[in-house]
Structure formats: structure tokens, C-alpha cells
Amino acid sequence: QARSALGPALDKATGTLLYNTAARLKDPKHLGFLVGYIARRQILTDLQLSAALEYVRSHPLEPLDVADFEQACGVGVCITPEQIEEAVEAVISKHRAELLAERYHFNMGLLMGEARNQLRWADGKTIKNEVDLQVLHLLGPKTEADLEKKPKVAKARLALAEKQKVAVVENGDMGTETQSLLDQLRGEALKFHKPGENYKTEGYVVTPNTMALLKQHLAITGGQVRTRFPPEPNGILHIGHAKAINFNFGYAKANGGVCFLRYDDTNPEKEEEKYFTAIREMVEWLGYQPYAVTHASDYFDQLYAWALELIRRGQAYVCHQKVEEIKGHNPPPSPWRDRPVEESLLLFEDMRKGKFGEGEATLRMKLVMEDGKMDPVAYRVKFTPHHRTGDKWCIYPTYDYTHCLCDSIEHITHSLCTKEFQARRSSYFWLCNALDVYCPVQWEYGRLNLLYTVVSKRKIIRLVETGAVRDWDDPRLFTLTALRRRGFPPEAINNFCARVGVTVAQATMEPHLLEACAREVLNEQAPRAMAVLEPLKVTITNFPAPKALEVLVPNFPADESRGFHKVPFHQTIYIEETDFREEADKGYKRLAPGQPVGLRHTGYVITVQNVIKDVSGRVIELEVTCTKSDVAEKPKAFIHWVSVPLACEVRLYERLFLHKNPEDPSEVPGGFLSDLNPDSLRVVHNALVDSSVHSARPFDKFQFERLGYFSMDPDSAEGKMVFNRTVTLKEDPGKA
Numbered sequence: 001q002a003r004s005a006l007g008p009a010l011d012k013a014t015g016t017l018l019y020n021t022a023a024r025l026k027d028p029k030h031l032g033f034l035v036g037y038i039a040r041r042q043i044l045t046d047l048q049l050s051a052a053l054e055y056v057r058s059h060p061l062e063p064l065d066v067a068d069f070e071q072a073c074g075v076g077v078c079i080t081p082e083q084i085e086e087a088v089e090a091v092i093s094k095h096r097a098e099l100l101a102e103r104y105h106f107n108m109g110l111l112m113g114e115a116r117n118q119l120r121w122a123d124g125k126t127i128k129n130e131v132d133l134q135v136l137h138l139l140g141p142k143t144e145a146d147l148e149k150k151p152k153v154a155k156a157r158l159a160l161a162e163k164q165k166v167a168v169v170e171n172g173d174m175g176t177e178t179q180s181l182l183d184q185l186r187g188e189a190l191k192f193h194k195p196g197e198n199y200k201t202e203g204y205v206v207t208p209n210t211m212a213l214l215k216q217h218l219a220i221t222g223g224q225v226r227t228r229f230p231p232e233p234n235g236i237l238h239i240g241h242a243k244a245i246n247f248n249f250g251y252a253k254a255n256g257g258v259c260f261l262r263y264d265d266t267n268p269e270k271e272e273e274k275y276f277t278a279i280r281e282m283v284e285w286l287g288y289q290p291y292a293v294t295h296a297s298d299y300f301d302q303l304y305a306w307a308l309e310l311i312r313r314g315q316a317y318v319c320h321q322k323v324e325e326i327k328g329h330n331p332p333p334s335p336w337r338d339r340p341v342e343e344s345l346l347l348f349e350d351m352r353k354g355k356f357g358e359g360e361a362t363l364r365m366k367l368v369m370e371d372g373k374m375d376p377v378a379y380r381v382k383f384t385p386h387h388r389t390g391d392k393w394c395i396y397p398t399y400d401y402t403h404c405l406c407d408s409i410e411h412i413t414h415s416l417c418t419k420e421f422q423a424r425r426s427s428y429f430w431l432c433n434a435l436d437v438y439c440p441v442q443w444e445y446g447r448l449n450l451l452y453t454v455v456s457k458r459k460i461i462r463l464v465e466t467g468a469v470r471d472w473d474d475p476r477l478f479t480l481t482a483l484r485r486r487g488f489p490p491e492a493i494n495n496f497c498a499r500v501g502v503t504v505a506q507a508t509m510e511p512h513l514l515e516a517c518a519r520e521v522l523n524e525q526a527p528r529a530m531a532v533l534e535p536l537k538v539t540i541t542n543f544p545a546p547k548a549l550e551v552l553v554p555n556f557p558a559d560e561s562r563g564f565h566k567v568p569f570h571q572t573i574y575i576e577e578t579d580f581r582e583e584a585d586k587g588y589k590r591l592a593p594g595q596p597v598g599l600r601h602t603g604y605v606i607t608v609q610n611v612i613k614d615v616s617g618r619v620i621e622l623e624v625t626c627t628k629s630d631v632a633e634k635p636k637a638f639i640h641w642v643s644v645p646l647a648c649e650v651r652l653y654e655r656l657f658l659h660k661n662p663e664d665p666s667e668v669p670g671g672f673l674s675d676l677n678p679d680s681l682r683v684v685h686n687a688l689v690d691s692s693v694h695s696a697r698p699f700d701k702f703q704f705e706r707l708g709y710f711s712m713d714p715d716s717a718e719g720k721m722v723f724n725r726t727v728t729l730k731e732d733p734g735k736a
Helices: 002-006 012-024 028-039 046-058 066-073 081-094 096-105 108-118 124-139 154-164 181-185 210-221 239-254 273-285 296-312 341-352 399-409 419-434 457-465 480-486 490-500 511-525
Strands: 226-229 258-263 292-295 316-319 362-365 377-381 395-397 414-418 441-445 448-450 507-509 535-540 549-554 564-569 572-576 597-599 604-613 619-628 646-653 681-689 701-704 708-712 721-727
Touching: 002 012, 002 028, 012 028, 012 046, 028 046, 046 066, 081 096, 081 108, 081 124, 096 124, 108 124, 181 239, 181 490, 226 239, 226 414, 239 258, 239 273, 239 414, 239 448, 239 480, 239 490, 258 273, 258 296, 273 480, 292 296, 296 316, 296 341, 296 362, 296 377, 296 395, 296 399, 316 341, 341 362, 341 377, 362 419, 377 399, 399 414, 399 419, 414 419, 419 441, 480 490, 480 721, 490 507, 490 511, 507 511, 511 701, 511 708, 511 721, 535 681, 681 721, 701 721
Parallel strands: 226 258, 258 292, 414 441, 448 507, 535 619, 646 721
Antiparallel strands: 316 362, 362 377, 377 395, 535 572, 549 564, 597 604, 604 619, 646 681, 701 708, 708 721
């Protein structure tokens, strides 16, 4: 096209413009239009071309307003050398004092930028040459001092580093080096479209009604960002859903919008009330409040009316192929695809009235999806009462039909979903446009997976049925209810999602990274207490008081302003069996005959006087004497202890599976159930804990000194507390 206007030999500048046009133009229908301007030498610079590409992207409907286009792209605008000279003179005059002071260390880019702002369509190289010339005239040639590198300012670098250490997730108020999830989601960070500018998204289909529908949409939403989190209420949310929750609710929050919690309740066979309750509970536990709680079933009447309209428009038909026949990527085409509209309307009505059995008829849409799947099912027959609509319906819509239309009804601006739904993007756009309703934009992101676990509903059910775990909230699982029960704070999960980041690629993470996030939060949130897992009785024969003393223990030793709690210190105490040895090996620093230790927080050092054993030779009691630590020789170690303690059960958890990918046949040929770790749970039945935790309630968290972080389990009862170990104090190097 260009050669027909300019001849066979094109100059390099024109060739570059043509190449950039073809490479950057998303919609080829405007290619000839833009090439014409380049061939006529009306678009001469890359700056003009960028403006032209933005204009056609922002004006999807034909015909384009040529006069408005030419004004937006600087067509016919001629910038003279005199104008450039005057603009540069004005800028240099403005910054004259700083230029004379800093000379060639001054940021010349600032001069360029200000001159360009005044003369938008001027050639950049010409402006730079003029700036260089006038600066040389003002300052003269560079001296040796001008050639020296400007010293770096250490303070500025330090301030920048501090600025980058922002809080991760507003819900959590927890600081780490990671950029805040809200910062990752805010404004232009994701290059998402602005509300109402859906048509600027690559692949978005524009119809003659698109702009009018977007205008109505903006009138309803006021330009507000709207997202939704749409779980199926047939299972418990897991760690992967935490990313989805953070992404959907977080994107709305970061951009001043709202997020709906919408239950995709279109399959009554698998839905239970407990799942509805648990899903909302987990969303709120992570710190988010839905703008509204809705259900796909709220819109069943409208969805049915639209299905009738789709048939009337010749875009859907009733089919009698069996499920087995249409499975896979190359099923045979339906022999009923071209049946008359009136016939499909009557048959669809018969489906609604229950005249067809399950599997005998479906409503299918006439389209081919990206993955080659042809004519996806829109409605199927199910004689199962719905938990909300009862027996009103015996036909239920599918995800492919329901999802985009519910998004349209709720005027969602950004339909955020995981990468596996990318193959459904074209059907999403097709269905909205086939019905001439507002069409949101679907954006995909990478899902979050964790090693050493399974999260599929089917596999978790198998684990429960076989007795490998107790239920969906067994603390060895990575469902959100299980993580809460184990003691993971919601802030730690949100921080973990922030560290994973908003990635398009699928992320598979090690559990120890989540555990590290938990330690950071619990170190700040969990008050200290003392507990003994394997108690060894110790009697202090010279105890300095006739009755128990009270010892003050800081709740947070690193910040004593956060208060203290009292624990009794009695003649009889209990220490860990492992904190005593009859013979002290080289390097062993704890209690042994002839080797005293300090008792934490008491101000006393104890020394072994007598070792009492049972008939089998096992040590069952120690008799010791105590000495004030300010007069005793400083001991090699200080150990924790309890006195007048409370009995408790402690559950110590390890990974549920032995291999990183228990579902991978190459790693685990026998299947995931053959990969269970026999040591994933150890129950300590006769542990002791100090009395400071006596008023604890389920899910309260503590750091048991020297042992780890623990959370009170809901199984706790009067007289028998139960604690779950969330994480150890330090990462096990073998797990990293």
C-alpha cells in the first residue's frame, strides 16, 4: 500500500513506522487507514504514530471522525526551528540559577521534558540538539570538575530502602520487605482497563451496541471498580483460594471499588449449607467484607429468559447427544444443531416441565471455544431440589452459561479468574454479545499451588473417608479452615499471597515459605507462656518461701511495655526430660550433676543434689537446691519450667505427605494415599502448661518458650486444654 503511493524504494523512517504499525495495532481493520497517513507523510514520527494507535484503540466504532483523529495525532502541525529555539530558551531561563550552580551535573532530561511539553509534536532529536547548543552557550565547554562523577548520597539511598519496606496487606498491618499486595494491585500496576474502557482490552469484541451499553454501565456504577469472588459451595476453601480472595477483594479495595461474594450454586447435587457458611466465614477471617452476598440462583429467572432469547436468535438448540458422546475435544457434531427455532423452544419448555429424564436433553450454545470444544452446554436436566429454590427448577444452568451473565447483571468491571479459564474467554464475550447485554472483561492470573499437599475436593474427601485426616479442618491440610485451626493468623496468609505476587504464571510454593510468614506475624502477636511436653518432676529442697512465689513474665520480652503476666513458682516444678542428662557430653549446656542451669524469669539457678529413678532405671524426679542468680556463678544455659501447672494435650504436626508432589505418578506410582507420612501427627497426652493460659479460648495463640508457636484447639474442654503446634520457632533446615 505504501509503495503504491511512494514507489518501490521506501526510506528507513517510513519502513520503521510501517513495521511498528503492523506490530502494535491490535485490530487490523484500521491498518489501511493508518498506512495511508504514513504513505502520505502525514504521520512522520513515532510520537504521532503512538497517538494514532491510542486514538483508534479508544474509538472502536466506525466511522472514525477524521478531523478529530488528525487533531489528536498532530497531522499537519508544523513546528519551526524558531519555535523550538524559543521554547528551549524559556526553559533554560527558568532553570538558569540551578544550571549555573550545578553546571553539567544538572539533570538535562528535565529541560528536554519541559520543552517537549510545550511543543508536543516537535522532533525529539531536534529539541535535544537545541538544548545541548544553548547549554554549551551558557556554561561553556565541560571542565575536569564537570567530568567527575556526582557522589552518591548514602542517606537518599537509605531513605528509599526504608520507603520500600511497606506494610503487606492493609488487613494485616504486618511489615516485611515485600511490596504491599495493595500496591501491586493499585492503579496502573496491572495495566488493567479503566471502568467503561473495556474496549481497550486486547481481544474484547466490540459490537454496534457496545458503546451504548458501556454508557449505561457507567451510569449505574459511577465508574467504580467492581469485582467478584465466585466460589462453588461444594467444598471448603484452600490456600489457592486465599490468593483469589486477596486478588479479587484486594484489587477492588486498592482502587476504591467493591467486591461481591457470589456463590456459584448451579449444581444442587453437591451443595451443602455448611459450605456456604464456611466460605463466608473464611472471607471475613482474611479481613474482607463483601459489598454484597449474592447467588447465581438469585438470577435463575433472568437466566432462563435469556436462554429463550438465545434460542430465538438462532444461537442455541436442544440436543439429545449423551454426555459420553460430547466428551473430549473432538466429539461428533450434533445432528440437532440446525433444528428449527420453534422446535427448540418447545423442547426447552418440555425440559423445564420435567418431560425429559436426566441426560436425555441439553441446551447447547452455537460456538467453538479456544480449546476446540464445540457448542458448550448451557442447561441440563437435574431432578434435585435446590437448597434455595426448592423444586421450582429441574433444569440448571452450567458455569459456561451462568458466569458471564451473572457478571453482566452485577455490572462487574474486572472478572478475575485463574489461568485455566483463559480457554473460556471467547465464550464469555460471545454470550454477552449474542444477547446484547453489557460485557465485562475477563482477566486471568496464575493459580497458587503448594507442595507436599493435595487441595482437590475429591482427594480431600478420600483422605477423610479413609481416616487419614479427621475432616476438612484437620490441621495437616491446607484448607483455610485447617490453617486457622492449626493457628496460622490470617495476616500471615495474606502476606504469603503478597510475597507470591500477582503473577500470570502458575506459582508452586514450598510450605516453609508460608510458615516463615506465620513466624513473622506470631512473633509480634503471640504472647509468651511456658509449657513442658515431657515433664520431669524437680523438687527444690531449699525453696526460699513457705508457699508459692509469684514470678512476673513479660508477654513480649523484646517489648516489656506490652505488659506482664504472673505465674506461680513453687517448691515443685517440672522441666523437659530432655533438659536433664546424667552425664554432660561435650557441648551440652543444660542441667546435669555438677552443671547448674538458670530457671527463666525466676532469678534462681538450680543445682542437682539427688537423682531418683524407678525400678527400670528411668529418671522420675530430681532433687535440687536453688541459689539466687546474682550470687551464683553464671550458668551455661537457662531453661523453661512450669509450676502448679495445667494439664493439656499437645498435637505436633509434620507434613502429611512424604513427597513434594503426591499426585504425580512419576514421584508416587502408588497414588497419593500411598504417600502418607506415618509421623504427620504426634499427640502428647500429658503435657503441662503454666496457669497464665487458663482463660484461653479456641484459636488463641501463644509462643511456648523454646518450643514453638501454639494455638488452642476447639476440642479443648473444661480441665483439659488442647494445643496445636502451628510452627516451630525456627525453620527446620531439612525442610527448606
